[in-house]
Amino acid sequence: MRWIRFALKNARRNRRRSLVTVAITAIGTLAILLAGGFALYTYESLAQASARMTGHLILGTPDQFFSEEEQPLQHGIDDWKAVASSLLGDADVRAILPSVSFSGLASNGEKSTVMVALGVDPKAEFTIKGPFLKMIDGSVLTGDSGGAEVMLGEGLARSLKAKPGASLTLLASTSDGAMNALDVIVRGVFSTGVTEVDKRILYVDLVTSQRLLHSERVSALGVFLSRIDKTADAQARLGALQPALVTRSWEDEATFYQSVKALYNRIFGALGIVIALIVVAVVTNAMAMSIVERTREIATLRAIGTFPRQLIWCLTWEGLLLGLAGVMSGGVLAFGVSMLLYVFPVQMPPPPGRSTSYPLNISVDGWLYLGTAFLMVALAVVASALVARRTVNLPISAGLAHT
Numbered sequence: 001m002r003w004i005r006f007a008l009k010n011a012r013r014n015r016r017r018s019l020v021t022v023a024i025t026a027i028g029t030l031a032i033l034l035a036g037g038f039a040l041y042t043y044e045s046l047a048q049a050s051a052r053m054t055g056h057l058i059l060g061t062p063d064q065f066f067s068e069e070e071q072p073l074q075h076g077i078d079d080w081k082a083v084a085s086s087l088l089g090d091a092d093v094r095a096i097l098p099s100v101s102f103s104g105l106a107s108n109g110e111k112s113t114v115m116v117a118l119g120v121d122p123k124a125e126f127t128i129k130g131p132f133l134k135m136i137d138g139s140v141l142t143g144d145s146g147g148a149e150v151m152l153g154e155g156l157a158r159s160l161k162a163k164p165g166a167s168l169t170l171l172a173s174t175s176d177g178a179m180n181a182l183d184v185i186v187r188g189v190f191s192t193g194v195t196e197v198d199k200r201i202l203y204v205d206l207v208t209s210q211r212l213l214h215s216e217r218v219s220a221l222g223v224f225l226s227r228i229d230k231t232a233d234a235q236a237r238l239g240a241l242q243p244a245l246v247t248r249s250w251e252d253e254a255t256f257y258q259s260v261k262a263l264y265n266r267i268f269g270a271l272g273i274v275i276a277l278i279v280v281a282v283v284t285n286a287m288a289m290s291i292v293e294r295t296r297e298i299a300t301l302r303a304i305g306t307f308p309r310q311l312i313w314c315l316t317w318e319g320l321l322l323g324l325a326g327v328m329s330g331g332v333l334a335f336g337v338s339m340l341l342y343v344f345p346v347q348m349p350p351p352p353g354r355s356t357s358y359p360l361n362i363s364v365d366g367w368l369y370l371g372t373a374f375l376m377v378a379l380a381v382v383a384s385a386l387v388a389r390r391t392v393n394l395p396i397s398a399g400l401a402h403t
């Protein structure tokens with residue numbers, strides 16, 4: 001306790017220099033926590049969005065994932081209702097959503113445009129997934145009208161000059177290789193937030209898509225669990241329950257999530273290294289100046305019998321106290337900024353390739369705060385110990401002669 005008191009008094013000798021050291025450490029801590037919190041929030045948001053789009057688990061035939069189809073539903077699941085019933089027996093499974101993926105042409109009678117269609121069960125799709133699409137006009141599919149209805153991406157609707165209530169014709173190749181056409185009514189126009197996707201995407205109810213393709217199969221089954229962190233365990237159980245099908249997790253299908261995570265890890269990793277080096281340089285400089293000014297004092301203490309390890313211990317505690325003060329200040333500031341963004345929301349501009357903005361939020365993660373605090377304090381302690389060791393080990397005569 002005595003050495004801590006000495007270290008505190010020494011830190012207060014030159015308050016301006018100590019405050020600068022604390023401020024730089026606090027700014028470094030703040031920057032790492034804000035950057036890391038932003039990255040974590042981005043990862044969490046993209047993970048939830050990816051799982052909501054496809055399901056936490058996706059079941060399909062092996063060829064569905066690893067081969068190209070020559071005809072629609074060539075690699076689809078035959079007895080998918082029985083498979084879905086067996087999967088619903090698992091305690092963690094909340095819902096099973098079938099889907100049919102196909103492509104073709106959409107025509108308004110004057111112009112035809114390539115479409116990428118997704119057949120879904122409308123009663124479950126927009127209830128289980130929640131508001132994952134931004135509705136521009138009209139409403140989502142309900143399946144209650146009894147007629148063939150579709151939802152168009154914003155770009156596709158603009159290309160076909162289609163609005164809710166308009167009539168379109170869908171043309172696609174059937175599972176037998178023949179061509180089939182079906183008249184549909186536009187129920188709504190939506191945006192996924194990705195401009196290129198909105199130019200081609202179309203939602204249609206499952207029964208209509210199967211009627212158009214002349215098949216009762218589905219392309220895949222999306223399994224929605226109670227929580228995203230149960231994905232790995234459920235994947236093993238459901239895979240064993242349906243060995244004839246391939247069970248893939250949302251992460252296996254989320255290429256955008258994987259790309260963003262890899263990019264952010266490199267960017268913020270490099271940023272963290274730069275900030276750490278700055279903190280080490282500042283603390284080392286401050287401690288060096290402080291210790292050099294006290295060279296004669298240190299030599300005098302050694303002359304009266306103080307051991308070098310005691311002096312190193314005291315000077316190391318000085319660096320530790322400055323590091324702790326900076327880390328605590330930076331942590332409080334980072335927490336305050338994170339909470340402030342929830343009270344006063346800030347919208348980020350749309351990222352490249354997207355058409356919608358998103359909120360700027362910073363995650364408050366306990367492990368991130370603890371890890372950052374340990375790193376910054378450790379750097380301050382190591383820098384102080386190295387500088388102190390060099391000065392303390394000077395010959396006593398050289399120290400007393402220092403000016």
